[in-house]
Amino acid sequence: MGAPPVKTAEPRVDAARLERRLGELAKIGRDARGGLSRFAFTPAHAEACLLVADWMRAAGLRPFLDPAGNLTGLDRDDAPAIAAGSHLDTVPMGGRLDGALGVVAAVECAQAIREHGVRLRHPLAVLAFADEEGNTFGVGCLTSRALVGDLSPNRMAAIRDAEGRSLADRVAAWACPLPRGEPARVAAFVELHIEQGPRLDAEGLDLAAATAIAGISRTTVTFIGAANHAGTTPMAMRRDALWGASALVLEVRRLALATAGEAVGTVGRVEAEPGSTNVVPGKALVRVELRSGRETLLETLRAGVEAAARRLAADYGLEAIVDPWDHAPAVPLHPGLHAIALEAAASRGLRAISMPSWAGHDAKVLAPHVPTALLFVPSVGGISHAPDEHTAPSHLAAGAQVLLDVLCRLDDNLNAPGRLG
Amino acid sequence: MGAPPVKTAEPRVDAARLERRLGELAKIGRDARGGLSRFAFTPAHAEACLLVADWMRAAGLRPFLDPAGNLTGLDRDDAPAIAAGSHLDTVPMGGRLDGALGVVAAVECAQAIREHGVRLRHPLAVLAFADEEGNTFGVGCLTSRALVGDLSPNRMAAIRDAEGRSLADRVAAWACPLPRGEPARVAAFVELHIEQGPRLDAEGLDLAAATAIAGISRTTVTFIGAANHAGTTPMAMRRDALWGASALVLEVRRLALATAGEAVGTVGRVEAEPGSTNVVPGKALVRVELRSGRETLLETLRAGVEAAARRLAADYGLEAIVDPWDHAPAVPLHPGLHAIALEAAASRGLRAISMPSWAGHDAKVLAPHVPTALLFVPSVGGISHAPDEHTAPSHLAAGAQVLLDVLCRLDDNLNAPGRLG
Numbered sequence: 001m002g003a004p005p006v007k008t009a010e011p012r013v014d015a016a017r018l019e020r021r022l023g024e025l026a027k028i029g030r031d032a033r034g035g036l037s038r039f040a041f042t043p044a045h046a047e048a049c050l051l052v053a054d055w056m057r058a059a060g061l062r063p064f065l066d067p068a069g070n071l072t073g074l075d076r077d078d079a080p081a082i083a084a085g086s087h088l089d090t091v092p093m094g095g096r097l098d099g100a101l102g103v104v105a106a107v108e109c110a111q112a113i114r115e116h117g118v119r120l121r122h123p124l125a126v127l128a129f130a131d132e133e134g135n136t137f138g139v140g141c142l143t144s145r146a147l148v149g150d151l152s153p154n155r156m157a158a159i160r161d162a163e164g165r166s167l168a169d170r171v172a173a174w175a176c177p178l179p180r181g182e183p184a185r186v187a188a189f190v191e192l193h194i195e196q197g198p199r200l201d202a203e204g205l206d207l208a209a210a211t212a213i214a215g216i217s218r219t220t221v222t223f224i225g226a227a228n229h230a231g232t233t234p235m236a237m238r239r240d241a242l243w244g245a246s247a248l249v250l251e252v253r254r255l256a257l258a259t260a261g262e263a264v265g266t267v268g269r270v271e272a273e274p275g276s277t278n279v280v281p282g283k284a285l286v287r288v289e290l291r292s293g294r295e296t297l298l299e300t301l302r303a304g305v306e307a308a309a310r311r312l313a314a315d316y317g318l319e320a321i322v323d324p325w326d327h328a329p330a331v332p333l334h335p336g337l338h339a340i341a342l343e344a345a346a347s348r349g350l351r352a353i354s355m356p357s358w359a360g361h362d363a364k365v366l367a368p369h370v371p372t373a374l375l376f377v378p379s380v381g382g383i384s385h386a387p388d389e390h391t392a393p394s395h396l397a398a399g400a401q402v403l404l405d406v407l408c409r410l411d412d413n414l415n416a417p418g419r420l421g
Numbered sequence: 422m423g424a425p426p427v428k429t430a431e432p433r434v435d436a437a438r439l440e441r442r443l444g445e446l447a448k449i450g451r452d453a454r455g456g457l458s459r460f461a462f463t464p465a466h467a468e469a470c471l472l473v474a475d476w477m478r479a480a481g482l483r484p485f486l487d488p489a490g491n492l493t494g495l496d497r498d499d500a501p502a503i504a505a506g507s508h509l510d511t512v513p514m515g516g517r518l519d520g521a522l523g524v525v526a527a528v529e530c531a532q533a534i535r536e537h538g539v540r541l542r543h544p545l546a547v548l549a550f551a552d553e554e555g556n557t558f559g560v561g562c563l564t565s566r567a568l569v570g571d572l573s574p575n576r577m578a579a580i581r582d583a584e585g586r587s588l589a590d591r592v593a594a595w596a597c598p599l600p601r602g603e604p605a606r607v608a609a610f611v612e613l614h615i616e617q618g619p620r621l622d623a624e625g626l627d628l629a630a631a632t633a634i635a636g637i638s639r640t641t642v643t644f645i646g647a648a649n650h651a652g653t654t655p656m657a658m659r660r661d662a663l664w665g666a667s668a669l670v671l672e673v674r675r676l677a678l679a680t681a682g683e684a685v686g687t688v689g690r691v692e693a694e695p696g697s698t699n700v701v702p703g704k705a706l707v708r709v710e711l712r713s714g715r716e717t718l719l720e721t722l723r724a725g726v727e728a729a730a731r732r733l734a735a736d737y738g739l740e741a742i743v744d745p746w747d748h749a750p751a752v753p754l755h756p757g758l759h760a761i762a763l764e765a766a767a768s769r770g771l772r773a774i775s776m777p778s779w780a781g782h783d784a785k786v787l788a789p790h791v792p793t794a795l796l797f798v799p800s801v802g803g804i805s806h807a808p809d810e811h812t813a814p815s816h817l818a819a820g821a822q823v824l825l826d827v828l829c830r831l832d833d834n835l836n837a838p839g840r841l842g
Contacts, residue, residue, distance in 0.1 A: 197653025214652060218698060230687035231635060231712050231779030232618025233803065235678045242688055243674055246667035253664055257656045266651035267663055268698045270691050277639060277689045277708045287698045291652050358652030382654065 011116035013108050013404055015397035021055060021104045022396070026096035035093035035387035040131035040143070041069060046176035048088050052103060052128055053178055059111035061126060064181035068146035069130035069171040072184045073110065076123045080187035082410050084109060084403060085127030087144075087362060089135065095389025097396075101377070102192045103128045105400035109407055120411045125184045129362050136161050136170070143167075144362040147183050148369050188337065188410055189366040190373045192403045194391055196359055198382025206350040206398050209341035210357040210374035212293035213364040215330030217302050219288050221248060221309045224319040227274060227282025238280050239317045242272045244309075245284035247316070251308040252288055255301055263292035263301055264358065293356025295330040330356075331364045334371035337410065341373050344405035350398055371414070373406060375399060432530075432537035434825055436818035439529045442476060443817070446525060447517035456514035456808035461552035461564070462490060467597035469509050473524060473549055474599055480532035482547060485602035489567035490551035490592040493605045494531065497544045501608035503831050505530060505824060506548030508565075508783060510556065516810025518817075522798070523613045524549040526821035530828055541832045546605045550783050557582050557591070564588075565783040568604050569790050609758065609831055610787040611794045613824045615812055617780055619803025627771040627819050630762035631778040631795035633714035634785040636751030638723055640709050642669060642730045645740040648695055648703025659701050660738045663693045665730075666705035668737070672729040673709055676722055684713035684722055685779065714777025716751040751777075752785050755792035758831065762794050765826035771819055792835070796823060 028048045029038025038044045049071045053063035061073030071088065074081060086102020106126040113120065127147075134140040137159050145151050146167065151159070160166060165173070195201075200208055225239035249267045256265030266289045272281035288305055292298040306322050313320035338354065345352035355376075357363075363374040377399035380390045449469045450459025459465045470492045474484035482494030492509065495502060507523020527547040534541065548568075555561040558580050566572050567588065572580070581587060586594070616622075621629055646660035670688045677686030687710045693702035709726055713719040727743050734741035759775065766773035776797075778784070784795040798820035801811045 195653065196650065197655070198658055199653075199655055202658065216652070228803065229617060229780065229805070230689060230710055231637070231685065232616065232620075232805070233685070233779075234618070234620055234682060235674070235685055236682075237619055237623065237803075240674070240687075242670055242691065246670035246688075246691070249663055249667035250671075253656070253661070261655060261657075264652065264654070264656055266661075266699070266701055267667075267693075268651060268700055268702060269693050269696045270663065270667070272688075272690050275690045277710050278687070279689055280687055281689060289651055289698050359650065382649070382658075384650070384653070 011112040011118050011404055011408065013112050013397060013400040015393065018104060018108045018397060018400055019393050022096060022100060025051060025100050025104060029090065031093060033093060036090045036096060037092050037094065038088065038090045040089045040136045041170045041174045043175065045088060045130065046174065049128070049176050049178060052088070052107065055107045056126060059107050060114040061110055064179040065176060066147065066181060066183040067171065068143040068167060069174065070143050070147055071128035071178070072181065073107070073126040074123060074184055075110070077185070079123055080185040081123035081125035082120065082407055082414065083125040083127050083184065083186045083189045084191070084407060085129065086191050086193060087129040087132035089131055089133050091133050091385045092135065093387060094385055095387055097194045097389050097391055098196065098384055099132060101194060101396065105192045105403050108400050109404040112404055118408070122187060122411050122414060125186060127184065132362055137167065140360055141362055141365045144365040148365055150365060186366065186370055188371040188414055189363065190375070190403060190406050190410070191361060191363040192375045192377070192399050193361055194379045194384060194389065195376040196379050196382070196384035198379070199355065200376060200378035201380050201382060204351070205353055205378065206395060207345050207352040207402060208355045208376040209338050209345070209352060210333055210376065211338060211354050212333055213331040213357045213360060213367065214291040214293045215295055215298045216328045217290045217298055218326045220323045221286045221288060222321040223284045223313060224321065225282050225317065228280040230278045230280055233280055240280050241284035241318055242281040243316045244312045244318045244320065245270050245272070245286045247312045248286050248309055251312065252305060255304045255308070256290070259292070259297060262294060263290060263297055265290050265301065291358055293330050298330060331367050333363070333367055333374055337371045337373040340409045340413065341375055341402065341406050344402050344409060348398065348401060348405070350402065375402060432533040432539050432825055432829065434529050434533050434818060434821040436814065439525060439818060439821050440814050442525045443517060443521060446472060446521050450511065452514060454514060457511045457517060458513050458515065459509065459511045461510045461557045462591045462595045464596065466509060466551070467595065470549070470597050470599060473509070473528065476528045477547060480528050481535040482531055485600040486597060487568065487602060487604040488592065489564040489588060490595065491564050491568055492549035492599070493602065494528070494547040495544060495605055496531070498606070500544055501606040502544035502546035503541065503828055503835065504546040504548050504605065504607045504610045505612070505828060506550065507612050507614060508550040508553035510552055510554050512554050512806045513556065514808060515806055516808055518615045518810050518812055519617065519805055520553060522615060522817065526613045526824050529821050530825040533825055539829070543608060543832050543835060546607065548605065553783055558588065561781055562783055562786045565786040569786055571786060607787065607791055609792040609835055610784065611796070611824060611827050611831070612782060612784040613796045613798070613820050614782055615800045615805060615810065616797040617800050617803070617805035619800070620776065621797060621799035622801050622803060625772070626774055626799065627816060628766050628773040628823060629776045629797040630759050630766070630773060631754055631797065632759060632775050633754055634752040634778045634781060634788065635712040635714045636716055636719045637749045638711045638719055639747045641744040642707045642709060643742040644705045644734060645742065646703050646738065649701040651699040651701055654701055661701050662705035662739055663702040664737045665733045665739045665741065666691050666693070666707045668733045669707050669730055672733065673726060676725045677711070680713070680718060683715060684711060684718055686711050686722065712779055714751050719751060752788050754784070754788055754795060758792045758794040761830045761834065762796055762823065762827050765823050765830060769819065769822060769826070771823065794827060796820060
């Protein structure tokens with residue numbers, strides 16, 4: 001382990017080391033088109049785990065794979081740990097920061113704590129989840145869900161990859177020469193991630209602390225009219241299903257805009273039938289998606305879309321059928337930990353805001369179980385899930401520093417009377 | 422030819438014979454699903470020609486096939502003829518009246534004229550066109566276009582059926598044992614047809630005389646925005662191409678409704694790309710079709726759609742690309758002959774109106790060459806191109822009677838000083 005670390009007043013992350021390590025990790029899993037396609041339980045994933053395990057050791061952590069294949073680094077295991085991390089896998093043709101930033105920054109925090117001689121009251125864990133993007137088994141956040149026990153044994157056994165193998169089989173067959181161990185016991189979790197949206201970049205901000213992970217509600221609204229000859233049917237006698245569908249697209253927009261940033265609403269597709277140029281559409285399907293960090297608002301919006309569908313159907317002489325909503329509820333993040341994150345950012349002079357996370361993350365899985373925080377740094381142009389995903393090095397370093405500060409404050413506050421009690 | 426006909430004051434059609442013959446013709450070309458699928462130059466078409474040729478002979482007409490396969494019945498050929506008729510082919514799974522009515526009614530008129538001992542000043546022709554629906558060669562009104570010489574020899578030679586045979590080859594190979602002859606010389610043409618739309622039926626009317634065959638303009642408007650994550654992209658920063666597309670659908674409706682029945686506008690299809698539920702559409706195609714009997718109005722509407730596309734693109738932060746319009750101009754019908762038709766209907770006590778024909782017909786092909794009229798009887802429920810196409814027998818008889826009256830008035834007026842001069 002070399003010479004004992006020098007104790008200093010306040011640990012600071014090493015921005016150059018962070019940037020260098022992100023660059024090294026980004027060499028693993030490159031695809032032919034210049035992106036990263038690093039999928040769980042592949043040789044590239046094993047290579048990434050070995051590299052990060054080396055860094056974990058340098059940070060004074062003991063690396064091992066848990067039964068779900070999550071790479072874990074623990075300094076000690078005599079109590080539930082304060083944990084930080086994210087995931088090591090990418091989408092097809094992904095970028096170098098989605099997931100990787102949260103892992104590399106967490107290792108950097110551990111190393112900074114060690115190098116500055118800080119002794120935390122709680123054990124420290126770095127979690128590098130194996131399969132967040134859902135490429136391998138078609139299930140998002142699969143291996144963090146396995147960690148917290150969100151999936152029943154029956155459900156787990158039913159989840160298979162394209163070749164019919166279970167998660168346990170994939171992990172057992174995976175050529176990743178690292179020690180195996182039990183899942184980390186986690187007392188709190190902090191994830192640093194890129195925003196993957198344009199807001200922080202557009203508004204010149206440094207950081208956001210997420211208030212919640214947005215819930216997602218999806219449904220299909222089908223308008224039924226009457227298919228007719230596009231010439232011989234007078235306008236006044238038409239029951240054109242596409243009229244209702246088009247008006248609903250604009251109504252979803254209006255309802256979402258009226259929330260002033262609290263929700264988004266998207267229609268990604270409209271399908272008119274029969275779909276011929278010379279036939280009045282007798283049927284039109286509208287695929288509606290709503291997202292909000294506030295569950296009650298999501299409920300209000302759903303009711304608003306349904307009411308609009310009925311009203312527009314009546315206006316245009318149609319019938320409207322609203323399919324059952326496929327609903328993933330909003331997950332609130334820990335308010336006390338959120339406040340700590342904003343304070344930490346402010347004390348570093350950073351321009352930070354609160355906002356919901358519009359996309360899902362491993363933090364969404366941990367949040368119902370332990371105090372959880374999710375921090376965002378800007379994504380230039382809002383670009384993500386693409387090779388040109390980029391964040392300025394200064395923003396990466398600032399995000400890692402706030403992560404470190406939050407871990408230290410968390411160590412002081414966790415299980416103490418007060419906001420994290 | 423039997424006993425010489427008895428001359429009476431005014432020829433009347435035989436409603437029972439008309440109905441009976443329509444029923445006989447409807448037995449030829451029946452498909453398994455209960456519709457009529459009688460395509461040009463098939464054995465069913467030959468059988469239909471032989472049946473109609475028998476009726477032509479009973480009406481004192483000499484039946485023959487012209488070089489395009491059009492069954493023609495002529496009483497004499499010493500001068501250009503006053504002609505009536507329509508087509509013998511059907512769409513797949515069609516009904517018993519589309520085309521057939523105009524042919525059978527024309528034969529009925531000839532027979533009534535003969536039986537009532539009326540001697541017309543002009544030769545009389547019944548035209549039973551072979552391929553109006555375009556099933557065989559993919560070209561609508563192909564054999565009436567051949568009759569009037571609308572297709573150049575090069576174009577004619579290039580038109581082939583699915584097996585690569587030309588029209589001349591198909592007609593030559595067709596086992597239809599009728600005499601062959603030169604195309605009829607036509608001085609004027611009157612077509613009786615079912616409306617194929619709901620208006621006459623809905624308004625309790627007996628007949629319409631078409632003012633024009635509607636022109637048809639088609640284009641695709643493509644809105645270009647930016648495809649983005651449906652969660653992380655704030656509403657206010659979206660450039661959702663489907664917003665422009667949806668607004669244009671409603672604008673096409675508004676523009677067409679504002680013409681108060683003079684035009685129709687249809688969007689049969691909207692295609693959003695990439696078309697995923699969780700991606701903001703970056704591109705959306707809108708297929709626009711406009712129809713009007715008034716060419717100037719069609720032009721105004723086209724300009725209106727283009728202006729709306731540009732305005733909506735600006736409103737929603739998009740780019741709009743309007744493809745070149747595919748334009749078939751409106752074809753005006755002969756005003757004098759139209760007036761004669763309305764007078765004939767009025768003198769029979771029928772409730773008749775003027776309206777454009779929203780669909781194409783053989784009359785559209787004849788109209789630029791000779792005075793042409795197009796008469797409509799009601800289609801119950803506006804249903805056509807379907808097995809349950811239906812018109813009340815009283816309306817069929819009334820339509821045939823007006824056809825007969827128009828032919829007689831035409832005979833008096835054609836080439837005389839005045840409205841048909």
